[in-house]
Amino acid sequence: MTGYILRRVLQAIPVFLGTTFLIYFMVFAMPGDPILALFPGRSPDPAVVAQLRAQYHLDQPFIVQYFIYLGGILQGNFGLTFSGEAINDVLARTFPVTARLAGLALTFLAISGILVGLVSGLRKGKLFDATSLAVSLLLISLPIFVIAFVAQFVFGIQLGWARTTVGSGAPTADLILPAVVLASASFAQIMRLTRASVIETAGLDFVRTAYSKGLSRGRVIPVHILRNSLIPVVTYLGTDFGTLLVGATITEGIFNVPGVGNTLFQAIKRGEGPTVVSFVTVMVLLYLVVNLLVDLLYGLLDPRIRYVK
Template identity: 90%
Template sequence: MTGYILRRVLQAIPVFLGTTFLIYFMVFAMPGDPILALFGDKTPNPAVVAQLRAQYHLDQPFIVQYFIYLGGIFRGDFGLSFSGEPINQVLARTFPVTGRLAIMSIIFLAISGIFVGLVSGLRKGKLFDGSSLAVSLILISLPIFVIAFVAQYVFGVWLGWARTTVGSGAPLQDLILPALVLASASFAQVMRLTRSSVIETSGLDFVRTAYSKGLSRGRVIPVHILRNSLIPVVTYLATDFGVLLVGATITEGIFNVPGVGNTLFQAIRRGEGPTVVSFVTVMVLLYLVVNLVVDLLYGLLDPRIRYVK
């Protein structure tokens, strides 16, 4: 196990370096001058412009800028945003909010998607199966902003069960509705993936053998069927967790969530390269960590998987 973890960490290093290099190149290769954009229609003082370029190392060659930025990452210093605020503070303020939102969404998604997919797979062709497939098809066809606006009106305005916008500090009760909206966007995939995996696993020899030995359905379903059906589902949930961390821009905008998506969108609009690159770098690190954790979970879900050559 230790050797496997060490190999995965070593494999992550070139992935991290290559990804950050491409992101840095694409952001800073964009046309336009971000320093001049700070002044809008005003004509800036050339001395001020030169000072700002030096402050953000924009007067250096691209490769020098990248290595300066990389050195800052290893020191835990992501630099300054164009507003003068340390990016570390922006990350500390926004990532916990989006992290709570993503975790709540994954919990809702895992519970509902796996449960409905399991029941649907065990009752293939029955009324519950047909109804769940129809609901999942509707959710797949609806854009996320439509689901968000409908949920906002129905549960926030009409029924009054939730706030239509997230309050200051993003309390957990205000994040429930946005988390449900995010979970609904991926519910169909998790439900259908679980259903197909359960149907496939139910027909395997070891499941029939378990029934022939006299084991009850209460033992066979959770231990033999569900456990062996969860590997593709766990893989999807891990990937989706990373997507939720970076892809909640629309939902965060509609519900006014002060998280990563909102902040990243505003940074892109303002052309704040350091902020954009730093946020994406942290997201890459989270992706790598989540993928490592998921690979380790495989061994718990399926003992046949071994972390040796």
């Protein structure tokens, strides 16, 4: 196990270097001058422009800029925004909000998506199965902003069960509705993936053998069917957590959530390359860590999987 973890960490290093280099290149190779964009409709003092270029290392060759940025990351320093605020402080303020939002969404996915998919797979062709498939198809076909506006109108305005916008400090109660909206499309995918996996696993020989030995459904379903059906589901959930973090931009904007998505969108509009690159780099690191954890979970879910050389 230790050797496997070490190999996975070593494999993640070139992935991290390659992705951060591409991100940095794509952001700073965009046309336009981000420093001049700070002075819309004005002609700034050349001395001020030169000072800002030097402060953000924009007067250096591209490769030098990248290595300076990479060195800062290795020291835990993500640099400064164009307003002079430390990006570490921006991340510390916004990331916990988005992490709670994505965590709530992932919890909703893991519980409701797997449960509905399990029941649907076990009752293939029945009314519950047909209804859940129809609902999942509807959720997949609707854009996220449509679901968000409908949820605001129905649950926030008509029923009064939730706030239409997140209040100051982003209390957890205010994040429940945005989390459900954020998870809606992924819920459909998880439900369908679980259903298909359960149907396939339920027809395998070892499940029939378990029944022939006299084991009850209460024992066979959770231990033999569900457990062995979760490999593709856990893989999707692991990668989807990063997607939920990154893809919360629209949901955070509609519900006025003070998180990473909102901040990243504003940084893109202002052309703040350092902020955009740093935020995306954090997402890359999260993807790598989550994928490693998912790989380690395989051996716990399916005893047939072993980490061998």
